[in-house]
Amino acid sequence: MGPLMTESTAPVVERFQDKCRYEIRSGEELAGFTAYRDHDGQRIFYHTEIDDTYTGQGLASRLVQQALTDTRESGKRIVPVCPYVAKFLRRHVEFDENVDPVTADVRRWLNCALHDRAGN
Numbered sequence: 001m002g003p004l005m006t007e008s009t010a011p012v013v014e015r016f017q018d019k020c021r022y023e024i025r026s027g028e029e030l031a032g033f034t035a036y037r038d039h040d041g042q043r044i045f046y047h048t049e050i051d052d053t054y055t056g057q058g059l060a061s062r063l064v065q066q067a068l069t070d071t072r073e074s075g076k077r078i079v080p081v082c083p084y085v086a087k088f089l090r091r092h093v094e095f096d097e098n099v100d101p102v103t104a105d106v107r108r109w110l111n112c113a114l115h116d117r118a119g120n
């Protein structure tokens with residue numbers, strides 16, 4: 001028998017409504033997040049970040065895949081302001097029907113929403 005395999009735990013994605021973001025954890029450790037604001041039936045994704053220690057392992061892809069699936073299941077439209085989410089969507093046409101374009105109105109609303117909220 002070879003050495004015991006170390007138990008590998010798949011990274012877990014969870015939505016935190018109060019923080020308006022989905023987080024991905026590797027074991028106990030927070031590895032990254034994708035942040036959004038909800039407005040008018042749309043979920044506007046504006047920033048995705050994976051901690052340096054965890055980049056290049058497909059975690060952003062896993063995180064965004066699950067966040068977009070959850071958004072679609074909740075009946076909301078996806079708006080990809082975040083360049084990483086936009087890039088992801090170009091390679092995942094299965095979400096096309098659920099995506100709205102990033103308009104000037106969306107950008108204006110988002111800027112106000114982000115600046116109005118203390119702590120952002």
Ligand SMILES: CC(C)(COP(=O)(O)OP(=O)(O)OC[C@H]1O[C@@H](n2cnc3c(N)ncnc32)[C@H](O)[C@@H]1OP(=O)(O)O)[C@@H](O)C(=O)NCCC(=O)NCCS
Binds near residue numbers: 049054057058060084
């Ligand atoms: C961008 C970022 C989230 C990627 O995380 P990651 O877990 O390493 O990503 P994955 O391993 O799932 O995917 C890597 C892909 O991300 C792409 N990527 C890296 N930086 C990117 C950026 N700024 N915008 C869009 N795509 C980016 C890579 O080109 C690679 O694409 P490929 O699969 O076609 O080669 C991470 O590097 C990060 O937090 N960067 C700093 C913050 C940032 O620039 N966020 C994106 C704009 S909101």
